[in-house]
Amino acid sequence: MAVKQQKTHLQIMTFRRITRRSSELSKLVANAMLAQRISSINSISALCERTEADIAEVSKAIGMDTRIGSKFLEASIGFGGSCFRKDILHLSYLCEYYGLPEVADYWESVVRINEWQTDRFFQSILKEQFNTLAGKTITLLGFAFKQDTGDTRDSPAIPLCEKLLAEHACVKVHDPKALENARQDLKEIQGDISFVEDVYEAADCAHALALVTQWKEYRELDFERIFQAMAKPAFIFDGRNHLDHKKLYEIGFNVFPLGKMPLKHL
Secondary structure, rough: HHHHHHHHHHHHHHHHHHHHHHHHHHHHHHHHHHHHHHHHHHHHHHHHHHHHOHHHHHHHHHOOOOOOOOOOOOOOOOOOOOOOOHHHHHHHHHHOOOOHHHHHHHEEEEEEHHHHHHHHHHHHHHHHHOOOOOOOEEEEEOOOOOOOOOOOOOOHHHHHHHHHHHOOEEEEOOOOOOOOOHHOOOOOOOOOOOEOOOOOHOOOOOOOOEEEOHHHHOOOOOHHHHHHOOOOOOOEOOOOOOHHHHHHHHHEEEOOOOOOOEEEOO
C-alpha cells in the first residue's frame, strides 16, 4: 500500500512539474503563433501586390477554412505591443540554448518579416515621392500600435518615423490618445518632427498621409477638406487597409493600400 501511494505521489509530482513547464512555454508559444499569423499574411500582401491579387479577398477566403479561422489575418505595417516581439525572441533564445538553431531561426524570421513589412511600407512612400523626401511633409495618422489605446510600445510607427527623418522628411504625428507617448519615444531622434493634436492641422500642406493606426475616427474624416489643404499630387498610404480607397481616389488622392493594386492618377 505504501509503495502504491508513493508511486501515485511521484506521478502527481511529475505531472505538476510538466504542467508548470508547459504552462510557461505555452505563453510564449501562444504569442509567437499569433505574431506568426500576422507576419504570414503580411508576407502574402507583398505577393498580392506583385500578382494583382487582393489581400482582403485572400484573407477572407482562407479565413473561411475552419482549420485556419479568420483571426489575425488582416494586413498591416507590422505588429507591435509589449509582448509579441519579446516573447518570440525569448522563444528563439530557448531554442538556441537547447541546441535547435533551425527552430530558433524560424521564429526569428517572424520578427524579420515584421521589420521588413514596416520597411516595405516606408519604401513605398519613398518610391512614390520620386525617391526623395527632403523637405516634404509626411503626416502619420496614428502612432499607437493598435486602436483604442495610447500604448506605443514597439509600435511600427517608431521605426517608420526614424526612416522618414533619416531621409530628411518633415514628419507630423497625429494620434487621438498616444501623442505624449510618441513624444517620449522619439525624443532622442534628430529631425523635423511635430506632434499635432488637430488632425486637419496635421494634414495641412502634407505631401502624403500614412495611416498607421486604424482609429475609427479616421474613417469619418472630411477627406475632401483634407485633399484641398494638401500639396498636390496628394497621396495616402493606408498601412491598415482601413479607409475607403475608391472614395479617396474619386476625391483625387493617389491611394496605396497594402496587398492591393494602387489607385493612381499619375
